[in-house]
Amino acid sequence: MEDNLNPLFLLSPPEGLTIRLVTLADLPQVAHVARITWDATYNQTIAPENRREFLERSYRPENLADAVDAPGHWFYVAELKQEVVGFGHFLQRYHPTQRRAELVRLYVLPEYQHEGIGTAILKTGFAALAEAHMQQCFVSVQASNTPARKFYEGHGFVFHQNHGQFLGTQIVIMAEYTRPISAKDLEV
Template sequence: MKVANGVLLRAATGEDLQGVVEVGRRTWPATYAPIAGKDYVAMGLAKWWTADATVPAIRAGRVTVAEFDDEIIGMTSVGPLDGHLALWKLYVLPEYQGGGVGGMLLRAAIAKAKADGYDELRLSYLDGNDSARGFYEHYGFVETGRESSGSGVPDSVWLKLTLEDGTHG
């Protein structure tokens, strides 16, 4: 759905907790069940899409939401990693994918990382998530390595984007 004109990006607040968690609950099964299985989806939702896992990131100002028509339709979550910035989460509700919202969220994360002085933005996607890889390559990300997750789960593929003018060490 093309909605980019009416989409507001803003830092998440405590009141967005339910909406943020809902993005995970509605996006993960469609994204990961086909490539990693239902158990992986259940594990990820229980580990990374709970209040306990989300509230600290919101409080730290690391979660950005995309709001449309009073609904949270996408989100990002970032955090420091080895002196660089990691994009830990970038998800858009299935019915809004392909409408420009993910690009808005990624461009905003890149701009904020640059403004904060980071030299690299890093992220990983699950091997087999080819649409995510294509999306990130579209923005210039390149592969830096792979990490086995064990027990039949596809590898995590790490990508990075070098940010110009970064001074963070």
Template sequence: MTTIRGATPDDAAAIAIVQVRTWHAAYAGLLPQEHLDRRTVELRTAQWSGRLQSGEEEVFVACDPRGTVVAFATGLASSEPVDGFDGEIGAIYVLPEAQGQGLGKRLLRAVGAALQAEGFQSAWLRVLSDNTPARRFYEKLGAEIVCETTEEIDGFAYREHFYGWRDLSKL
């Protein structure tokens, strides 16, 4: 049985491993390889240590029966004005071998419930327009398309879709 729990600063390295492995699997061919390679486990661990200690984000992890982190998701106050949304989904990553087992849905619902408990009504997120599997996942969970935009990453222009739930209780 895989369990979902709130993350602690001790989870920084485990979250970084999930992020880097999943990121490479999902984004190879979508983003420049150099961009992927620069974001190492060491770099991500340092970033997550700071983020987890700040307490500014709701971070949940999914752990397999041995206690190994296999997925995580985060939520926070909206980092930019997006069409009336007050909350934001910061990240969601499920290791390739753990995908398709309902963990993404359980994690997103845990984040949504935590945001609601803090008083947030809604949440948006950004996704590369070419990341079709993730878009289908968000759509399956009832997210609506909020807008499309172009983001510059390492000098290249990428299309992004913003999705959102205006009522987190529907997530």
């Protein structure tokens, strides 16, 4: 029995870690985390000019401001010693019959990865989605990003399909995953 225990659920995140909703004042730090983590994650797969252009547009504070403290958004930062070390952003997506949300961003600074921070953000988000009676969460991850895929699979996401997505001058293949949200997710 003990052989089957998943370390993901045994290890606790670093002491002093806080997961809280993002504020407008955090947005420059969020952009900083995105820049560092994108460069470390996608340096082999996304051309530098496409990365730069995407980050510049998507993480400009005025372009993120609408997601701060807004209905249908659950946007969290992970803070350690007053520094933002990661963030995760879930948002409600329209669906005619199902209450669905998408995890649109999840990034943890490279030197803080594998310490349970991503898991802590995910669990906080799932609890909020359950509280809001969401039934399903989906996420799209670059198909070649094996570590992130393993991470999501370890957290109950099931592969659905691949799709291509334009990113500047290139097309990236994204793997789409879905996960049911249930009352069990209320227990963070």
